[in-house]
Amino acid sequence: MKNFRQQQQSRPKKSSLVIGREAVINALKTGKQLERIYLQQTLGAAAAGDIVKLAQQHNVPINKVPVEKLNGFNIQNHEGCVAVISKIQYQDLQQVISFIVDKGQTPLFVILDGVTDIRNIGAIARTAYCCGVQAIIIPDKGVGALNEDAITTSAGALEKIAVCRVNSLMKAVDELHLNGIKVFVSEMTASSRVFELDFTEPCAVVMGSEDKGVTPALMKICDQNFNIPMAGNFESLNVSVATGMILYEVMKQRL
The missing domain is CATH 3.40.1280.10 (SPOUT methyltransferase, trefoil knot domain)
Structure with missing residues (x-):
């Protein structure tokens, strides 16, 4: 049986978001549990390099998305990067x-x-x-x-x-x-x-x-x-x- 149609997911609350590149880097460095990171597709390697490296170290998935996806979070000054704080405390x-x-x-x-x-x-x-x-x-x-x-x-x-x-x-x-x-x-x-x-x-x-x-x-x-x-x-x-x-x-x- 094929998967039934994907359920419409609710937009994350602003309180569950980490907004901006520096804020996401700091969250990763301090061990904050992140569910997923959304990076703007057009973001260059120089701007995204530290985020990608830290995300790999902490097993945090990265989705490269168009800017419309980031704008859809209804936030400003995202700098091409938004992370969602995890509801789950992942364990080793x-x-x-x-x-x-x-x-x-x-x-x-x-x-x-x-x-x-x-x-x-x-x-x-x-x-x-x-x-x-x-x-x-x-x-x-x-x-x-x-x-x-x-x-x-x-x-x-x-x-x-x-x-x-x-x-x-x-x-x-x-x-x-x-x-x-x-x-x-x-x-x-x-x-x-x-x-x-x-x-x-x-x-x-x-x-x-x-x-x-x-x-x-x-x-x-x-x-x-x-x-x-x-x-x-x-x-x-x-x-x-x-x-x-x-x-x-x-x-x-x-x-």
């Missing part, structure tokens, strides 16, 4: 893993690869929290913004579950492997079925977009792929529904 993946293990819990993570619809992300977060997932791992590019709309859709779960934003899902999987965490990937053509896997061990589940699925390179380094059997011949399940079905199987095994 290794620190989250260590915290969970130190508590004597069995790690359970969800990795989102290319899931862009904020309603799907919100629904996944809500189900994940209810099923005992300790963290959601997302890339800094190619994922829907975890904004106020996403938090509302998640019924607040995105503010209760750890979210780790990484600059590479490939590196994140390597880090999970180094910590003894297996990575399973949902894939329609897999031979193994979801209820045949052992989810009682430390593990993470990768969910891909409904149109493209999981990136082939990422799928290649995962430990095992599986499918959700369906009675009818249909293209695929909605990603948030599929995630819920998988996580219920995980919770059933762990209970």
Whole structure:
């Protein structure tokens, strides 16, 4: 099933914006959590260089946009640069893993690869929290913004579950492997079925977009792929529904 039409997102409040190049640079240097940075397409390398470098260091996505997008924030003196303050406090993946293990819990993570619809992300977060997932791992590019709309859709779960934003899902999987965490990937053509896997061990589940699925390179380094059997011949399940079905199987095994 293809993604349903993108939801109309509300304009961020002015209080949630960092306006102007120097203000954004200062926010990055002082460790302020930023959801996304919007840079004017025509901004030269000299003007944007420090912002791009710092954003990469802090895994903050950058969108290069026409000036009309920036003007649409209904602000003045933006200097071709506006950042949105994050509603989510992103956490370091290794620190989250260590915290969970130190508590004597069995790690359970969800990795989102290319899931862009904020309603799907919100629904996944809500189900994940209810099923005992300790963290959601997302890339800094190619994922829907975890904004106020996403938090509302998640019924607040995105503010209760750890979210780790990484600059590479490939590196994140390597880090999970180094910590003894297996990575399973949902894939329609897999031979193994979801209820045949052992989810009682430390593990993470990768969910891909409904149109493209999981990136082939990422799928290649995962430990095992599986499918959700369906009675009818249909293209695929909605990603948030599929995630819920998988996580219920995980919770059933762990209970």
